[in-house]
Amino acid sequence: MIQVEDLTKFYNDLCAVDHISLEIPKGEIMGLLGPNGAGKTTTLRMLTGYFKPTSGRIRIKDHDVDEQPVAVKGLIGYLPESAPLYPGMLVYDYLSYIADIRGLRGEAKIARIRDLVDHCGLHDIMHKTIGELSKGLKQRVGLAHAMMSDPEILILDEPTSGLDPNQIVEIRDIIRAIGQEKTVILSTHILSEAEATCDRIVIINKGRIVADDRTANLKNATGGMRQISLGLQNATEADTLQTLGTLEGVADVTARPNADDGVLDVTLTCRSGSDPRAAIYAAVKATDWILLEFVQHARDLESIFRELTKEN
Amino acid sequence: MQQVVFILKKELQDFFISPIAYIVMTVFLLVTGWLFFSAFFVFDQADMRNFFNLLPMTFAFVIPAITMRLFAEEMSTGSYETLLTLPVTFRDIILGKYLAGLALVAALLLPTLSYPLFISFMGELDWGPVIGGYIGALFMGAAFTGVGLFASALTRNQIIAFITGAVICFALTVIERMLFFVPGALLKIVSQLGASLHFQNIARGIIDSRDLIYFVSVAFLGLYASHLVMQEKK
Numbered sequence: 001m002i003q004v005e006d007l008t009k010f011y012n013d014l015c016a017v018d019h020i021s022l023e024i025p026k027g028e029i030m031g032l033l034g035p036n037g038a039g040k041t042t043t044l045r046m047l048t049g050y051f052k053p054t055s056g057r058i059r060i061k062d063h064d065v066d067e068q069p070v071a072v073k074g075l076i077g078y079l080p081e082s083a084p085l086y087p088g089m090l091v092y093d094y095l096s097y098i099a100d101i102r103g104l105r106g107e108a109k110i111a112r113i114r115d116l117v118d119h120c121g122l123h124d125i126m127h128k129t130i131g132e133l134s135k136g137l138k139q140r141v142g143l144a145h146a147m148m149s150d151p152e153i154l155i156l157d158e159p160t161s162g163l164d165p166n167q168i169v170e171i172r173d174i175i176r177a178i179g180q181e182k183t184v185i186l187s188t189h190i191l192s193e194a195e196a197t198c199d200r201i202v203i204i205n206k207g208r209i210v211a212d213d214r215t216a217n218l219k220n221a222t223g224g225m226r227q228i229s230l231g232l233q234n235a236t237e238a239d240t241l242q243t244l245g246t247l248e249g250v251a252d253v254t255a256r257p258n259a260d261d262g263v264l265d266v267t268l269t270c271r272s273g274s275d276p277r278a279a280i281y282a283a284v285k286a287t288d289w290i291l292l293e294f295v296q297h298a299r300d301l302e303s304i305f306r307e308l309t310k311e312n
Numbered sequence: 313m314q315q316v317v318f319i320l321k322k323e324l325q326d327f328f329i330s331p332i333a334y335i336v337m338t339v340f341l342l343v344t345g346w347l348f349f350s351a352f353f354v355f356d357q358a359d360m361r362n363f364f365n366l367l368p369m370t371f372a373f374v375i376p377a378i379t380m381r382l383f384a385e386e387m388s389t390g391s392y393e394t395l396l397t398l399p400v401t402f403r404d405i406i407l408g409k410y411l412a413g414l415a416l417v418a419a420l421l422l423p424t425l426s427y428p429l430f431i432s433f434m435g436e437l438d439w440g441p442v443i444g445g446y447i448g449a450l451f452m453g454a455a456f457t458g459v460g461l462f463a464s465a466l467t468r469n470q471i472i473a474f475i476t477g478a479v480i481c482f483a484l485t486v487i488e489r490m491l492f493f494v495p496g497a498l499l500k501i502v503s504q505l506g507a508s509l510h511f512q513n514i515a516r517g518i519i520d521s522r523d524l525i526y527f528v529s530v531a532f533l534g535l536y537a538s539h540l541v542m543q544e545k546k
Contacts, residue, residue, distance in 0.1 A: 048397045052546040074399040084390030088329045089322075100318040101398050145394070 001026040001183050002047070002153065007056035009042050009207075016042040018207035019056070026152075029179035031198030031215075032187040035309050039207040040187040041081055044157050047185070048078045060153065074102075077151035081158050083142030087131030091122060091141055094130060095148070102149040116144040119174065135162040143174065154178055156186040160193055172197050191302050205309040218304065228280065230266040231258075231293030240266055243283055249274030263292060315400045319408025320415070323382070327416055332381060340374045340420055348427070358435030360428055364445040364515040368485045368508040371417075371449075371456050376477030378416050379460025380470045382409045383538070387468035402542045406535055410461050417453035421446065440517040448514030451527035452507055456481045458534025465541040481507075484530070 002024040009017040017039040024030055032040050045051040047058060049069040058065040065072050085094060095116065099109045117123055120140045125133060130141060139159065146154060159175065160168045175197050178184060188194055194201050194215070201218055203211040211218060232240065237255045244266065245253045252269040270276055277296065284291050327333040348363040355362070386392040395405065428442045456477075463477035464470075488506035491499060503509070507530070510523040 045393070050393055050396050050546070070399050070401055073397055076397070078394075078397040080390065080393045080397070082390070084392075084394055086326070086391050087389060088326060093325065097318065097322050098398070101315060101400060103399075 001028075001061065002185075003057075003059045004047070005057045005059075007043070007046060007058065008054050009039075009046060009051065010054045016207055017046070017053075020204070020207070020209055022202065022209070022212070024183060024185065026183055027179070027181060029175065029184040029186070029197060029199045031194035031201045032185065032204065033189065033191065033194050033201055033305065034187075034204040035189065038204045038309070040189075040204065041157055042207075043204070044078075044155055044185065044187055048076055048155055049073055074149070075151060076153045076155055077146035077149065078155045079139075079142045079146040079157060079159060082135075082161065083138050083145075085130050085138065085142060085145065087129065089130055090127055091130060091133075092126045094141070095144060098145050098148045104149070112148065112150075116147060119147070120144045121170070136164060136167040139163060139167075139171070143171070147178070151182070153183045153185070156184070158188055159186055160188065160190065168193070191305055203305060203308055210308045211304070226270045226275075227297045228268045228270065228277065229293060229295045229297070230268070230280070230284070230291065232264045232266060232284070233262075233290040233292055235264045235266075235287070235289040237264065239287075240264060243287065244268060244280060247276055247279045247283060249276035249279065315404040316407045316411070319400070319405060320411045323409055323412030324415060326381075327378075327412065330381070332377070333416060336374055336377050337420055337423075340370060341423055344370055344424065345427075358431050358437050360431065360437075360442050360445060361515075363424070363427060364441075364449070364512070367445075367449055368452060368511050369482075371452060372481035372485045373478050374420070375413075375417060375453060375456040376460040376463060376474050376481060378420075379413045379457055379464050379477060380473040381464065382413060382461055383464040384468055384470045384473040388470070402539055406461070406538050406542070410457060410531075410535060413457040413461060414454055417457060418450065421449055421453070441515060444517035444519060445515040447519065448511045448523075451514065451524060452511045455484075455507065455527040455530035455534070458531035458538075459484075460534075462534040462537045462541070465538040 002022070004020060004022040004024075007017055007020045008015070020039075020043060032043065034040050042051065046053050047060075047065070049065045049072055052066065060072050060075060063071045063075075089097070092113075095113050096109070099113060104112055117126065120143050122137075122140060122144060125137055125141075130138060133141065139162070143156075143159065146156065156175070160171050163171065172193065175184060175186065179197075179199075186194075186197070198215055201211070201213065201215050202209055235255075237257070240255045241253050244250060249271050250268050251271045253266065255264055255266045257263070258265050268276075268280065277294075281291075281294070344363065344366060347366055348360075351362050383392070386395060425446075428437060428439075431437050432439075459480050460473075460477040463480065464473040466476060467473050484505065484507040486506075486508075488503055488509050491503055494502045504526070507527075510526045513520055513523045
């Protein structure tokens with residue numbers, strides 16, 4: 001569906017996107033993740049033909065973005081970051097204008113606008129000017145704008161930024177519903193969002209791809225590196241380190257007394273592939289320590305993200 | 313071509329949503345009306361020569377005020393990005409915006425049609441120069457709108473767009489009064505660059521293809537330059 005080959009973009013001397021290659025099949029929801037300034041928006045803008053790449057090629061279906069921009073723009077519905085729409089226009093006038101430009105006529109146009117109004121919950125704001133709308137409502141109008149022609153590819157730049165938790169859930173549901181038959185590319189820096197909506201996650205940092213995998217794989221790949229937290233009473237730091245540090249499968253132990261109640265907070269890092277929980281329990285049981293807490297954390301996307309994108 | 317019509321329609325709608333169109337129209341009618349009629353009764357002649365003499369100068373300031381928002385506003389609100397990711401070509405966008413600006417210039421001239429009507433009640437009005445004057449005004453408006461559109465494409469700041477456009481239009485208007493400073497060898501070329509000269513030719517009722525071609529060329533240059541600017545911004 002979308003092939004990106006060796007895409008590079010320079011702003012004067014600054015390299016915003018550095019030799020990115022990607023292939024996105026039909027019907028996939030892909031999340032583009034990265035810290036601020038990583039090149040997410042620039043990449044999306046090149047995909048939509050708004051920016052011209054410094055080098056590299058983008059093919060969408062059978063069209064080259066550079067050679068047939070209008071055909072490509074007809075296939076793509078795009079919602080730019082923070083939905084920059086004409087602030088002076090009424091919502092209805094705006095949607096009607098987009099429908100005209102997108103080639104919808106007569107009955108089909110009215111029916112499509114009705115559908116989108118239902119889908120995006122725009123009933124009460126059709127006769128308000130866009131400039132008056134709150135950020136969340138504007139975002140919904142933007143979503144309706146992007147979906148107007150029922151495009152095969154939907155590109156959303158930070159679709160949930162600035163929304164309240166309820167609206168985020170709503171937009172996520174909409175995206176997932178669309179993603180069943182369409183190709184969706186969305187950028188975000190909110191990890192839980194990518195985790196909840198995307199089939200595939202591409203993490204970019206400083207213009208380069210640092211990770212590209214199915215969401216589930218990305219989480220499992222590091223799942224072996226588990227961490228276990230314990231809360232122990234009656235235990236001393238030295239004893240804990242000695243008793244637990246020597247256990248099979250434990251890579252590292254840190255212990256620190258909690259300032260509030262004197263309970264010792266112990267964090268164990270496990271070697272990948274091992275599960276020392278039973279051994280830990282047995283070791284604690286053999287002492288006169290009181291076990292108050294025993295929690296296992298799988299390493300989440302957040303720590304993966306931090307590791308991949310931290311400085312140097 | 314259909315896309316041009318949709319963009320034209322939307323831009324015209326925008327002109328009348330924002331107060332700019334009304335302000336510019338009011339100022340234009342007030343300035344031209346007062347300057348024209350205050351001298352009209354002194355000369356006591358039933359013609360509109362004075363009105364058309366003033367027109368190049370007023371247009372040089374009024375038209376950039378109309379065109380300044382066409383691109384600059386889109387770039388400052390960011391809607392330029394939404395516009396450019398719709399299935400339209402640069403040509404559609406430029407033509408749509410240009411024609412909307414030109415339509416507003418025509419709308420600006422419309423109320424002044426009442427002047428010759430009133431004058432014709434007061435004395436014998438020679439309609440030839442009046443018709444020529446309005447045709448010339450439309451052509452000059454077309455040229456200045458092209459210049460103004462280009463100025464607007466250069467920047468996201470509407471004030472800068474206005475000043476750039478006004479400076480270019482003003483220079484085109486006064487250039488023939490500055491011929492004194494031009495070296496003799498260039499005189500012939502430079503004297504042909506002035507907008508007032510060509511406009512006054514038409515306003516005398518003589519429709520010469522050279523004058524029309526001049527205005528059409530200026531308009532085309534403005535549109536082409538806007539196209540180049542859009543290309544450069546990618």
